[in-house]
Amino acid sequence: MSKVAVIYFSGYGHTKKVAEFVADGANAQLIAIDENGDIKDTNWDALNNADAIIFGAPTYMGSYPWQFKKFVDATSKVWFTMGWKDKVFGGFTNSGSLNGDKQVTLISMQTLASQHGGIWVSLGLPPANKLESTRQDINNLGGSVGVLVQSPTDADESAIPSGDLETARLYGERVADVAKRLK
Numbered sequence: 001m002s003k004v005a006v007i008y009f010s011g012y013g014h015t016k017k018v019a020e021f022v023a024d025g026a027n028a029q030l031i032a033i034d035e036n037g038d039i040k041d042t043n044w045d046a047l048n049n050a051d052a053i054i055f056g057a058p059t060y061m062g063s064y065p066w067q068f069k070k071f072v073d074a075t076s077k078v079w080f081t082m083g084w085k086d087k088v089f090g091g092f093t094n095s096g097s098l099n100g101d102k103q104v105t106l107i108s109m110q111t112l113a114s115q116h117g118g119i120w121v122s123l124g125l126p127p128a129n130k131l132e133s134t135r136q137d138i139n140n141l142g143g144s145v146g147v148l149v150q151s152p153t154d155a156d157e158s159a160i161p162s163g164d165l166e167t168a169r170l171y172g173e174r175v176a177d178v179a180k181r182l183k
Contacts, residue, residue: 002088002179004028005046006172007039008056009068014094014151014160019056021165022092022147025172026054037070048078052088052121052179054172055112058151059095059105072112082117088179089113090121092147092168094160106145119182121175123147125167135161138170147171 004026010016016032023030029050031043047053057064064072078084091109093102113120123144128137140163141148149164151157 002051002176002183003049004052004054004172004176004179005031005050006054006056007031007033007043007047007071009033009037009058009065009071011058011060011065011067013157014149015056015058017157017160018092018094018147018149018165018168021168022054022056022172025169025174026052026176028054028172028176033067033071035067037067039071048083050087051183052090052175053084053118054175055089055091055109057093057105057109059093059100059102062101062104063108064093064105075112075116079116085117087116087118088121088175088182089116089118090146090171090175092149092171094149094151094164096151096153098141098150100150102143102148103145106143106148110145119178121178123167123171124174125170128163134163136163138163138167140164140167143167
């Protein structure tokens, strides 16, 4: 069994719901970044002791929000000692539109993992790209770098398509499995 931490920021509750599905799949500890972009000192210990870290944030205006960026910048203290080198990483994001430039957010997370000398885990699921495919299918948005989720802006988190949530759960399993094999 590997120790996995899911660290996320959620502005409206949608990302929190996705984080819960990722954490369920990975049997992971959930760590929320608060509205000021901060986490508790004990959460830093959990991240440092984890075999894998999965990042999560909504995509606002083509990138993650400032609260997540504040966390990203705070990781430079760990970077100075290469404290997360060879740790397994993954990521997920959501936005209101089907595209919403979510890929940019995931690539930024992947770059953060690379800055730390980490090992990024891709989604590893084929896209649901057939004529008969629906939003209830796994990987219906066709991601590869990490989990892509569409959250309707005029509804709460209960409106997130089931295919997106199942994709998130399966991704959590994948990251935990890779971390276990590399441990």
